[in-house]
Amino acid sequence: MSAEQAAAMIQPGWNVGMSGFTGAGYPKAVPRALAAHIEAAHAAGRPFRIGLWTGASTAPELDGALAKVDGIDMRLPYQSDPTVRAQINSGHMQYVDIHLSHVAQFVWFGFLGHLNVAVIEVAGVLPDGRLIPSTSVGNNKTWIEQADYVILEVNHRQSAALEGFHDVYYGAALPPHRKPIPLETADQRIGEPYLRCDPAKVIAVVDTDAPDRNSVFTPPDAQSAAIAQHIIDFLQHEVAQGRLPKSLLPLQSGVGNIANAVLAGLDRGPFAGLTAYTEVLQDGMLDMLRSGTLQSASCTALSLSPDAADYFNAHIDDFRGRILIRPQEISNHPELIRRMGVLAMNAMIEADIYGNVNSTHLMGSAIMNGIGGSGDFARNAYISMFMTPSIAKDGSISCIVPMASHVDHTEHDVQVIVTEQGLADLRGLAPQQRARRIIDTCAHPTYRDALHDYLARARLQANGQHTPHVLTDALSWHERYLRTGTMLP
């Protein structure tokens, strides 16, 4: 049926589980039709908002379109859309920011309420009703199983050759009936290439023909290249010390330009025979698979720029068996990340001198995107690395601060901090030792003295020397930025 007919079945107040993970595999037509439907309802004076659950971030046609018509009451678990962000930060939209590995099980446990309908993009439907997933799996398995109704978008633009790239694990259960997940390597299959779906639940099938709307990556700049080089040097050193195998351990890389630059650096670097166990396969990893630096990659989404997507589709058989796309509760599962000993590399907004990391909030109050899978990987990694340029906004913001204005990853989960200035290896260090190393190695020279001065004053004034702080000054850099537009005095 048409997207409009399908969207018309979605009722005000429903929780809607949509496919989509970092701009890959989201439904292209029903969300926009739903937005039009909501806009018409509002024009007629009828309230119409939904709870919107996804895998992670989607695209303007989904998050943006629904937010613009004021159609989202509650959003989970991760977003990166400017309109959604603005509505969260204006207090108009509720946002529940959840570790990505937790989402599916919380729905199964009954913690997040009832899921009324799933809207899922697929690449195809088999004669027996099984579904060929699209460019992401995300939470689709859970949405399809938990929702009362299922609306399918069959996107004919996605390559039919995607069939076979997915590995959907159907061995999950609820406690106390859970078993070990039998996955030991990134390239191992433990599930099926298809999503199962009860045909009786399917209330609409909509044909679409539209590409994923992923953004182009900026070419690596000098800062990102420097961060990448610090990480490569560190990994080489760890191999030399016997603390890492020559082919390293499975890589995890967050999203964004810095992550992509690090991957480009690794591709030019000295390593071979690598694997990846990650959420999102970006351009950088596709390049590594092309060059052979990367043998195989496990992910939950193929989040490729338009050019990279074209290359992937034109050479899809080169990647067959080397890329596996799994549900996000498997790509991000603590059990598997810890077992495999993943090398976790995630971007951050700021770190404080003790190594507490803020991944989500600007100046303590305003959400940027969300925690995503960074916590799943950081806590369970073999080595947990966080990276950022040392300054932002032309130097008016130091990304190394006295006290993080919000904490997503505590010092217990942060072993390495990297900026273009250098890499601070924090393993086995006590807080004051961490502080000196972070300031000397990672902070921008413009802010280094002020950070040392803060630490010195804290050592004089604090009520304890384990993690000394001056509480009246701890957040003063952020406060000054809000008041004057710069953290500089």
Next chain:
Amino acid sequence: MSAEQAAAMIQPGWNVGMSGFTGAGYPKAVPRALAAHIEAAHAAGRPFRIGLWTGASTAPELDGALAKVDGIDMRLPYQSDPTVRAQINSGHMQYVDIHLSHVAQFVWFGFLGHLNVAVIEVAGVLPDGRLIPSTSVGNNKTWIEQADYVILEVNHRQSAALEGFHDVYYGAALPPHRKPIPLETADQRIGEPYLRCDPAKVIAVVDTDAPDRNSVFTPPDAQSAAIAQHIIDFLQHEVAQGRLPKSLLPLQSGVGNIANAVLAGLDRGPFAGLTAYTEVLQDGMLDMLRSGTLQSASCTALSLSPDAADYFNAHIDDFRGRILIRPQEISNHPELIRRMGVLAMNAMIEADIYGNVNSTHLMGSAIMNGIGGSGDFARNAYISMFMTPSIAKDGSISCIVPMASHVDHTEHDVQVIVTEQGLADLRGLAPQQRARRIIDTCAHPTYRDALHDYLARARLQANGQHTPHVLTDALSWHERYLRTGTMLP
């Protein structure tokens, strides 16, 4: 040989891995002899300090004795000794506070440096050299395997009948060779009742005869009883809603009087056929095993008061097969906690209105004890609960504050907060919704209006409405306490 002879072999600057977990199974004689040795060295002008690694907290004869002679340079991973705490807070001792599940693997990975000697209390030695563990296993397996030398204390006061109560898993490996850990229920055996030990490493065997020095629990007071009742009501409600089985899921309980009171409440409560998967088996759980409310318990330490220890030793066969004592990397393993769906109940120092939890620091800077296993359990639990009285120090401290002065567990990992005032169920709530529920349900009436006032001002002034804060005021309650002795204006 004598403890003095054994201690004399420990050299300045060594890292020493000692047994001991929350006052159970720590060596009784060698640490004191080492302290005397260190004191003599210092008197003679010779520097002598060690790195002290344990399972968790020990006792005055170990931590206290070595700290009093200024013998500890670096301490990990958890302590609760007043002298050690004072030295950390004076800046004289380095303290590396690590998730308890991370410690063993970090040593295996080579992240914490070289372990020179292990000093391990055992209950006995078999003719073939295998060791009968004492009242805790903790990190003993790792210390024995990783240390160059092993010193054994055979404590004849520990019951010989402890033989068979332990389950030491020898299937661990380093990535990329790790396999699934084949444990599915709290009462399942996956290992051996003995510690393996290369006899060639054993440089001393010292006989001792002394009890574990565990403290007496205070009888549950009205506050603790109220916290317990809120938790019981909540769990009953979850069962009624179908979100928990009638026999619940395996319980984890932190240490201390409140935890013990909650267990006492559960023992009188409506539940039967329970199990526990926890770090520490305290008096409260022993009582539950005695009454039959608890079928079985898995732990890494038997941390019993003297009376409870006497009862346990006198009736040890009643508990055989119902208590299993495991290495702490198994008792606290994310894989297993998540698989079993543990109900995690941990004490905290304070929570902020958004549900970020501080478990370790007083007024932002001073360490109290350490994070222990609270992060291992909170992150991977089925339901993660944190509890505290709503006020401390006769009301001069509110344990619900505008912003936590230190964060160990972020809002992403905190689903339930309980005080004697009530239980705030935070599942599925956005930050401002969490704030209103925490203030209304958990805060003490003395501070409730001031918290609402903070939230109202933050909503007016903050740069974003996701987690609104007034940065100039966020830590002002702590600052006022440090300045005036009370958080009250």
